[in-house]
Amino acid sequence: MWKRWLLLIGAIVAEVLGTMSLRAAIDAPLFIIGVVVGYVVGFALLGLALGQGIPVGIAYGIWAAAGVALVAILSAMIFGETLSFVAIIGLVTIIAGVFIVQTGQASAPKAEVLES
Template identity: 50%
Template sequence: MSWVYLALAIVTEVAATLSLRMASQGRALWYAPVGVGYLVAFTMLTLALSEGIPVGVAYGIWAAVGVALTAVASRVLFKEPLTRVMGLGIVLIIAGVLLIELGGAH
C-alpha cells in the first residue's frame, strides 16, 4: 500500500503544481485545487513514509517523477519548452533516484 500512497502523492502534487500555473494567470478559482492538491499530496507522502518507505527513497522518487511529469504535462498543456537538454536532465534525475534506491536496498 505504501507505493500506492506514494503514487497518489506524486499525481496530486503534479496536479496542484499545474493548477498553480493556471492560478498564476489570474484565474483565482484555481487556488482551491492548488491548496487541496498539496494537502492531499503531503498527506499521501506521510502515509507512504508511515508504511515504511525510507524518506530518502520516497522523496527522491516523488521529486524525480514529479519533475518528469510536470515537465511533460506543462509541454502538452501550456506549450512550454521541453528541450533535449531538459530531457537529459530528467533522465539523470531518474537515474540518480534509482541509484539511491539500489543503494538503500543493502
C-alpha cells in the same frame, strides 16, 4: 507492501495536480483551490507512505523526481512550455539517479538505531 507504493503514487499525482493548478491559476484564479487541495493531499499521502515503512530518502527522491519530470512534460503538453533536448537529458538523469539510490538502498545494511 503495495499499499505504501500506492500511497506514494497518490502523493506524486496530487502534488503534480497541485503544481499544474498553480500554473493554471495565473490565468484562472479559481485554480488556487486545486493548488491547496493538491498540496495538502500530496503531503498527507507522502506522510502515510512514510508511515508504511518507505525510507524517507527513497520516498522523497521518487516523489520529487517523478514530480519534476511529470510537471515538465505536462507543462509542455498543456501550456506549450519549452522542453529542450538538454532538459530532457536532465530529467532522464534525475530519474536514473533516483533509481540508483533506490537500488543502493535496497542492498545496503540497515543502520543501528542508538537509544539515549
